[in-house]
Amino acid sequence: MSEDILLLDTDVETALRAAVRSLLTERCDPAAVLTAYAGDRSLTRALWKPITTELGLAGLLIPENRGGAGGSAREAAVVLEELGRYAAPVPFLTSSVIAATVLLAGDSELIGQLATGECTAALLAPFSAATVEQIPTLTKDADGRLSGRVTSVAGALESDVLLAAVQTPAGTEVHALATAAVTAEPVVSLDMTRPLADITVDSAPGRVVVEAGAGLPALRVGLAIGAALLASEQAGIAAWCLDTTVAYLKVRRQFGRVVGGFQALKHRLADLYVELESARATARYAAGAIAAGDPDAAVATAVAAAYCGDIAVHAAEEAVQLHGGIGMTWEYPVHLYLKRAKADQIGLGSPAYHRSVLAGLIDLPLGRK
Amino acid sequence: MTNPEAVREDLRGRVAALLAEHDPAATDPVTFHRARFDAGLAWVYYPQGVGGLGVDRELQPFVDALFEQAGAPGNNPELNGIGLGMAAPTILAYGTPEQRLRYLRPLWAGEEIWCQLFSEPGAGSDLAAVSTRAVRDGDDWIVNGQKVWTSVAHKAQRAILVARTDPNRSKHAGLSYFVCDMTDPGVDVRPLRQITGEAEFNEVFLTDVRIPDANRLGQEGEGWRVANTTLNNERVSIGGRPVPRESGLLGAVTRTWRNNADKHTPELHDRLLRLWVDAEAARLAGTRLRQRVAGGQPGPETSALKLSFARINQQLSGFEVELLGEEGLRYDDWTMVRPDRVDFAGREAGYRYLRAKGNSIEGGTSEIMRNIVAERVLGLPSEARGDKDIAWKDLIR
Numbered sequence: 093m094s095e096d097i098l099l100l101d102t103d104v105e106t107a108l109r110a111a112v113r114s115l116l117t118e119r120c121d122p123a124a125v126l127t128a129y130a131g132d133r134s135l136t137r138a139l140w141k142p143i144t145t146e147l148g149l150a151g152l153l154i155p156e157n158r159g160g161a162g163g164s165a166r167e168a169a170v171v172l173e174e175l176g177r178y179a180a181p182v183p184f185l186t187s188s189v190i191a192a193t194v195l196l197a198g199d200s201e202l203i204g205q206l207a208t209g210e211c212t213a214a215l216l217a218p219f220s221a222a223t224v225e226q227i228p229t230l231t232k233d234a235d236g237r238l239s240g241r242v243t244s245v246a247g248a249l250e251s252d253v254l255l256a257a258v259q260t261p262a263g264t265e266v267h268a269l270a271t272a273a274v275t276a277e278p279v280v281s282l283d284m285t286r287p288l289a290d291i292t293v294d295s296a297p298g299r300v301v302v303e304a305g306a307g308l309p310a311l312r313v314g315l316a317i318g319a320a321l322l323a324s325e326q327a328g329i330a331a332w333c334l335d336t337t338v339a340y341l342k343v344r345r346q347f348g349r350v351v352g353g354f355q356a357l358k359h360r361l362a363d364l365y366v367e368l369e370s371a372r373a374t375a376r377y378a379a380g381a382i383a384a385g386d387p388d389a390a391v392a393t394a395v396a397a398a399y400c401g402d403i404a405v406h407a408a409e410e411a412v413q414l415h416g417g418i419g420m421t422w423e424y425p426v427h428l429y430l431k432r433a434k435a436d437q438i439g440l441g442s443p444a445y446h447r448s449v450l451a452g453l454i455d456l457p458l459g460r461k
Numbered sequence: 462m463t464n465p466e467a468v469r470e471d472l473r474g475r476v477a478a479l480l481a482e483h484d485p486a487a488t489d490p491v492t493f494h495r496a497r498f499d500a501g502l503a504w505v506y507y508p509q510g511v512g513g514l515g516v517d518r519e520l521q522p523f524v525d526a527l528f529e530q531a532g533a534p535g536n537n538p539e540l541n542g543i544g545l546g547m548a549a550p551t552i553l554a555y556g557t558p559e560q561r562l563r564y565l566r567p568l569w570a571g572e573e574i575w576c577q578l579f580s581e582p583g584a585g586s587d588l589a590a591v592s593t594r595a596v597r598d599g600d601d602w603i604v605n606g607q608k609v610w611t612s613v614a615h616k617a618q619r620a621i622l623v624a625r626t627d628p629n630r631s632k633h634a635g636l637s638y639f640v641c642d643m644t645d646p647g648v649d650v651r652p653l654r655q656i657t658g659e660a661e662f663n664e665v666f667l668t669d670v671r672i673p674d675a676n677r678l679g680q681e682g683e684g685w686r687v688a689n690t691t692l693n694n695e696r697v698s699i700g701g702r703p704v705p706r707e708s709g710l711l712g713a714v715t716r717t718w719r720n721n722a723d724k725h726t727p728e729l730h731d732r733l734l735r736l737w738v739d740a741e742a743a744r745l746a747g748t749r750l751r752q753r754v755a756g757g758q759p760g761p762e763t764s765a766l767k768l769s770f771a772r773i774n775q776q777l778s779g780f781e782v783e784l785l786g787e788e789g790l791r792y793d794d795w796t797m798v799r800p801d802r803v804d805f806a807g808r809e810a811g812y813r814y815l816r817a818k819g820n821s822i823e824g825g826t827s828e829i830m831r832n833i834v835a836e837r838v839l840g841l842p843s844e845a846r847g848d849k850d851i852a853w854k855d856l857i858r
Contacts, residue, residue, distance in 0.1 A: 095703060099749035338839050353842035358835035365834055366765045373745035398738045447734040454707070456715060456737065458730040460722045
């Protein structure tokens with residue numbers, strides 16, 4: 093536990109945040125995000141291109157010598173916080189964070205294509221998977237062709253390439269296979285801003301991108317960094333919910349008064365503020381610990397994932413309630429955040445799962461050791 | 462001297478000179494502290510002549526550490542927390558040159574212990590509603606009233622006092638701020654026995670207590686503003702320091718968990734882990750806030766920290782009693798004692814549970830903290846107030 097990990101933005105991070113926010117303010121209108129629920133995914137394409145090309149963020153976590161921007165988990169956390177604030181329907185978490193991290197363990201030209209944004213990838217696993225045991229493996233036939241089925245995959249619909257776990261006698265390999273070579277059935281998802289797909293692979297050609305010896309650790313690190321940085325997205329969701337609700341309650345009048353002056357509501361917003369400040373601190377600490385290679389990174393990740401998952405849901409549920417009737421409407425964007433928050437709570441391990449991981453890390457076991 | 466290293470070097474030299482002249486091992490503590498005060502090495506950020514040298518506040522820990530390394534005696538900071546933390550900065554801000562000279566040196570030296578006569582049975586969270594009266598009589602004021610929740614009043618020689626000097630003005634405008642002599646025969650200090658069985662606080666009854674007008678801090682009617690200086694300093698002295706992971710009540714609970722494996726259930730395990738995560742999140746929020754205000758004054762955001770620590774302490778201490786089961790039914794000691802400070806670590810789980818109930822009341826209730834966050838951090842409208850522009854004497858009480 094390092095007191096010197098900065099939990100605020102550096103100057104570079106402040107500039108990065110401003111750039112991402114400015115782009116999203118301009119091009120990620122909530123009304124446009126809403127179209128995702130009608131199956132219209134044009135906003136994703138319209139946003140992902142400038143994020144990868146103008147801001148150069150696709151390869152943020154990829155080192156410069158492999159074609160990326162050489163950024164750290166801290167900067168990725170800033171990007172995710174802003175993406176969460178806008179419920180932006182882009183595959184940054186699935187491609188630039190999780191898939192990129194898995195690929196870093198191998199030596200393929202794919203990572204270079206990912207870094208420039210010419211190619212987008214997704215891990216072939218249910219979005220709820222928290223451990224490598226929960227990642228289904230594909231079978232490989234005598235010709236090296238892959239088969240299998242994986243459900244509820246996030247980022248697959250936006251991807252050109254899927255990264256699949258393949259069991260071999262030597263261990264778990266990671267293969268890349270073209271999304272065009274598999275059957276991707278879009279799923280009606282709780283959160284259509286990060287839509288899921290069921291993937292059927294039927295004798296599709298794949299190529300090894302991470303060798304057997306390195307496969308399992310690579311998948312493990314990919315899931316861990318995903319969980320750690322998802323906490324920043326969750327903090328961003330909670331921040332939008334609090335800011336928007338406060339702003340609304342400052343203008344909404346009932347009983348001849350501005351509703352935000354009622355103590356019953358003020359106290360709930362104050363509690364939410366306390367939770368949000370804590371969520372931001374845990375999320376930045378996790379990102380900072382990973383960036384610094386701090387030995388506390390595992391504890392920091394478990395704390396952030398356990399804390400922020402529940403706080404984002406609480407903030408979104410409070411936002412719906414405190415907006416009153418308008419909070420229940422389709423036109424008003426708060427439901428986008430509730431759906432994103434609830435899906436994120438399950439994504440990459442539930443808070444209960446991360447608490448159970450924490451128990452082992454901090455020597456608080458259940459029962460006798 | 463703007464070069465920070467040069468300032469440190471100068472301070473180091475001054476400390477060495479003082480230590481050469483007054484060997485801490487051979488000098489009685491009061492003499493040592495007086496000398497330290499006179500050398501400007503008490504509060505180095507205070508002006509020259511009142512215990513300081515007018516240097517940057519952040520140099521204080523540096524100087525304190527030099528004295529500590531040399532084995533210098535302590536000036537009773539635990540017993541005199543109110544004097545050092547609250548009275549001194551208020552005297553510095555509002556005292557006349559004579560008042561600063563008269564009060565600050567014995568306060569610093571630990572010769573005079575201070576307490577705070579603020580809260581009353583009818584005015585706790587609504588501090589501006591105090592009804593203790595101070596009536597002018599020549600060069601003196603005659604004070605009558607009752608105060609409550611007064612820590613260390615039974616050991617104090619001096620007190621800071623808020624009293625009503627003009628009932629015809631509105632409640633915030635009719636207050637004045639005094640230094641009260643606790644040895645005055647009209648001051649009656651009675652132990653106030655609490656929920657824990659001990660008497661950590663006191664009730665103080667003031668009957669015809671005579672206070673010279675020269676002991677007034679700030680202008681007549683300016684008491685509310687002076688009191689706010691005291692309260693702001695109280696808040697700074699509460700949530701300021703970094704805390705280690707798994708310390709405080711969480712440390713007590715995790716020890717109990719590890720030592721009582723036979724009492725574990727999956728349900729208690731998940732609750733314990735939730736509490737651990739909550740406490741760690743609050744701790745990190747404190748770290749983040751400190752990084753944000755480094756060098757500056759903490760603002761209303763500190764109220765958020767106090768809110769979460771009160772909540773977590775209460776949940777942790779309640780959980781611990783429950784975890785202990787049969788043992789949790791037993792209490793360590795109901796004998797009335799009069800401690801100088803809260804001793805969470807030296808007492809049993811039942812004591813911690815009962816004492817932690819005060820965490821959401823003392824130093825501003827959690828309800829007031831939520832109002833502060835809502836109004837001053839989030840900018841929500843303030844409560845409708847019916848008592849603002851009415852003379853205090855006309856208020857319904």
